[in-house]
Amino acid sequence: MKVYLIRHSEPDFSQVDAAGYKGLARDLTRLTPKGIKIADQAAQNPIFQQVQMLLISPYTRTMQTAHEILKYHQIPNQVELLLHEWRPDKSNKMDASQQELDIAYQDFLNGTHNSTLDFETRDEVMTRVNSVLDRYKNKYDCIACVTHGGVMAQYTGDREIPFCGIYEINYN
Template sequence: MQVYLIRHSEPTYQQVTSAGLTGFGRELGGLTDRGIILAQQCAQQPLFAQVQLILSSPYTRALQTALEIVRFNDVPLKVELGLHEWLPDQTGTRTDTDEQAGQAYKLYRQHMGERTAASPLPYESAAEIKAQVLATFSKYAASYDCIACVTHGEVMRQFGDHNDVDYCGVRVITVD
């Protein structure tokens, strides 16, 4: 199965910051006006003529990007939890501040995606990200030849050269 990985468009956290949301509440941030335009431009790419299904991360910025794509293309949309952003706290029991999440990401990058036994923060490892995404895709491999997936930069780094991906950037992978 061919999969077009698409990074969500440009987010804004102004509204969630104004509301005083921290930790996972930050994931409720939507797109900037420019982000909406970028998503609309992405939606007009010829690749969507091949796409039979669009999967989206449940985070607002990904869902809003996927919404703009399906507005321009007659393709069904399904939300998949397994396509979520990297987790600075995979236990889900803490409410991390931006500083704690930043510290977790710094450790994640320093250890090249590995979580060491001595890590003070229970962040999600690169191997865990890739395994959950592949498990998600495996549910669709027998039924679809080509899907698109609106997800996050860190997810996309697991399927390529580990470089940053632009907003609405696309990577193509093959999943058996």
């Protein structure tokens, strides 16, 4: 099955930061006006002519990115919980410092574990996302997933994925 992995567009954390939201609540952030334009441009990509199903991470920034795509294309779509971003703290307490989060993210990218946090490993991310893709691989020839850079890095090896970057993988 051909899978197009699409990173969400540019998020605007100012509203959630001003509200004092921490941890998972920060994932309620919307796109910037520039992010909406970037998503609108990405929606013009001809790949969407072949996409049979659009899967979407449950974060606001991914759903808003998908909304921009779906304004132009009538593609069946489904929000899939397990397409979410990498979890730096599996306890969901999210009371870690920025330095602790940065160390955990570098561990995640490098496959090491120098962090004091119980973060989601690369293998755990792959297992989680593969469990979603496995449910679609015998039903469709081509799907797209609006997801996150941390997820996409595991499939592409690219650590610098641009907003609305589109990567094609072959998933068997």
